[in-house]
Amino acid sequence: MALHNYSVVDLFCGVGGLTHGLVREGFNVSAGIDLDSTCKGVYEKNNPALFITKDVGELTGRELKRYYPKGHRKILVIAFVSHSQYSSRTKQEPQPMGTPRVFRSPYQ
Numbered sequence: 001m002a003l004h005n006y007s008v009v010d011l012f013c014g015v016g017g018l019t020h021g022l023v024r025e026g027f028n029v030s031a032g033i034d035l036d037s038t039c040k041g042v043y044e045k046n047n048p049a050l051f052i053t054k055d056v057g058e059l060t061g062r063e064l065k066r067y068y069p070k071g072h073r074k075i076l077v078i079a080f081v082s083h084s085q086y087s088s089r090t091k092q093e094p095q096p097m098g099t100p101r102v103f104r105s106p107y108q
Contacts, residue, residue, distance in 0.1 A: 003025075003026040003027050003028070004026075004028065005071075005072055005073055006027060006028060006072060006073045006074075006075055007027075007028045007029070007030045007067075007068045007069055007072040007073070007074060007075065008022055008027050008028065008029045008030065008075045008076075008077055009029075009030060009031045009032075009033065009064060009067050009068065009074075009075075009076055009077070010022070010029060010031070010032040010033070010049075010077045010079075011033050011034075011056045011059075011076065011077065011078045011079075012033075012034055012056065012078065012079065013032030013033060013034045013039070013043060013051070014034055014036065014039050014043075015039045015042040015043050015046070016032055016039070016042065016043035016046055016047045016049075016051075018077065018079055019032050019043070019047045019049060020046055020047055022077070023047060023048065023049070027075070028069075028072070029047065029048075029049040030049055030050065030067050030068060030069065031049055031050045031051075031052055031067040032047065032049055032050070032051050032052070033051075033052045033054050033056055033059070034051070034052075034053065034054075034056075035053065035054065035055050035056070036053075037053040039051070040053065050067070052067075064076070
């Protein structure tokens, strides 16, 4: 598979561990989007992609489409881990996940 024709946008990217793995495997990651602006410095230092501070629930298909280079096949990665259960900074109990949200592709 020729990966140079594919572009990835990573939602809930955090500091970019998944982005970094995708880049190492040859994917073109054009952007990572996360609500936590404190992740930006680490994300951009370790990845050749733009970090966008935004609530993904407010993204529109038109806006998302801007982050893909023209002519590339589009891959949208949606993966996240609730870090509250692993962090020593938080003293609260992990919160249960809400109802999963399913996003329709704006490209269909």
